[in-house]
Amino acid sequence: MVMNKLLVTGSGGLIGSEVVSFFSERGWQVHGVDNNMRQDFFGAGGDTTWNIERLKNTFSNYEHSSIDIRNRPDVLDLIYKIQPDAIVHTAAQPSHDLAASRPFDDFDVNAVGTLNLLEALRQFSTNVPFVHMSTNKVYGDAPNNLNLIEKDSRWDYVDVEYANGIPESFTIDQSKHSVFGASKVAADVMVQEYGRYFGMPTCCLRGGCLTGPNHSGVELHGFLSYLIKCNLQEKEYTIFGYKGKQVRDNIHSYDVVRFIEEFLKSPRSGEVYNLGGGRENSVSILEAFDLIAEISGKPMKYKYSDQNRLGDHICYISDLSKMKSHYPDWDITKDLKTTFQEIHDSWVDRLK
Numbered sequence: 001m002v003m004n005k006l007l008v009t010g011s012g013g014l015i016g017s018e019v020v021s022f023f024s025e026r027g028w029q030v031h032g033v034d035n036n037m038r039q040d041f042f043g044a045g046g047d048t049t050w051n052i053e054r055l056k057n058t059f060s061n062y063e064h065s066s067i068d069i070r071n072r073p074d075v076l077d078l079i080y081k082i083q084p085d086a087i088v089h090t091a092a093q094p095s096h097d098l099a100a101s102r103p104f105d106d107f108d109v110n111a112v113g114t115l116n117l118l119e120a121l122r123q124f125s126t127n128v129p130f131v132h133m134s135t136n137k138v139y140g141d142a143p144n145n146l147n148l149i150e151k152d153s154r155w156d157y158v159d160v161e162y163a164n165g166i167p168e169s170f171t172i173d174q175s176k177h178s179v180f181g182a183s184k185v186a187a188d189v190m191v192q193e194y195g196r197y198f199g200m201p202t203c204c205l206r207g208g209c210l211t212g213p214n215h216s217g218v219e220l221h222g223f224l225s226y227l228i229k230c231n232l233q234e235k236e237y238t239i240f241g242y243k244g245k246q247v248r249d250n251i252h253s254y255d256v257v258r259f260i261e262e263f264l265k266s267p268r269s270g271e272v273y274n275l276g277g278g279r280e281n282s283v284s285i286l287e288a289f290d291l292i293a294e295i296s297g298k299p300m301k302y303k304y305s306d307q308n309r310l311g312d313h314i315c316y317i318s319d320l321s322k323m324k325s326h327y328p329d330w331d332i333t334k335d336l337k338t339t340f341q342e343i344h345d346s347w348v349d350r351l352k
Helices: 014-025 037-046 049-058 072-082 096-101 103-124 178-198 223-233 253-265 285-296 321-326 336-350
Strands: 005-009 029-033 062-065 086-089 130-135 148-150 155-157 202-207 209-211 237-240 247-252 271-275 282-284 302-305
Touching: 005 014, 005 072, 014 029, 014 049, 014 209, 014 253, 049 062, 072 103, 086 103, 096 103, 096 178, 103 130, 103 178, 130 178, 130 253, 178 202, 178 271, 202 253, 209 223, 209 253, 223 237, 223 247, 223 285, 223 336, 247 253, 247 336, 253 271, 271 321, 282 285, 285 336
Parallel strands: 005 029, 005 086, 029 062, 086 130, 130 202, 202 271, 209 247, 237 302
Antiparallel strands: 148 155, 247 282
16 A cells, blocks of 8 residues: 555644654644643643644645544544544643643543544544554553662562563553553554554554753653753753652653554554664663763752652663564664664754
8 A cells, every 4th residue: 555645633733843844854744733732731841833834844744633632523523634644643642740630631632632633533533553653551550560679760670570661461450540541541552452453554653752952841741851851951960759760661752653664565464563673772760960061061950859750660661672673774873872862962952
């Protein structure tokens, strides 16, 4: 199937905007959907207008709609109007903390919005690939039950079976997810079900820390971008629990989009993939402080709170084995230092 029309939800966000840029540069007709709800969720710091305008001004083959994916008739109309050859769904309410205070908004965006898109697509065609940006929070805090060892600057797994990280077969049951994690589980399972039950080409990408230079990082979401912004502004960063040794594997948005490209070339039905930077791109908060200080020349200012965030992972590293076996032409291309440098340079420009 020759594909040339792509629908991207959350097109003003980090991954959405990267998807728009990548496929627009390759000649696709790209239609973005984003109503800038990040500003409603996070205030001025979460405003993505700058990114949406950048896309409009850069790509003549990009069109934008500001519809709300919670609005079922609008979603149905849009799918039939565009008749996409593929959909990449990145729109979400992405914060643990915010979900607890606004659970209806969280569930309606994450779960109901995803269902609206899936069913609208099914009514149009069952042959169009649907890529869903899920999250590693579907595993809840179950990874914290693994045997962990405390090292000088990070926590790590003890058992050799997790040397490469968390596999897709890891349990999602009997754990604390946060309200956000639960709404994302609902969406994740529904995307799988539309693949398995209706035979549609769908996949869930269970992201670790997805990052990059176009991230509008805020304290409640966008750990690495926000951390680097704090460093440049010499603003105090708050560590929430675990001695600052909690570990995340960071993947550059470009490498996320490269995997999406590979999936669209050869889609599968109802698949799940743990999408992160893997062990080589893993970093603790304390290690991140050292790396950005080395790049910027500014020491990190921070304070410590003993209270960790509910459901937060102590150590999470994505096992990339399944992804690489299914799509051998894909691999990580942006290492940790390159990613830090690009985010640093982007914030330098934006903070002028």
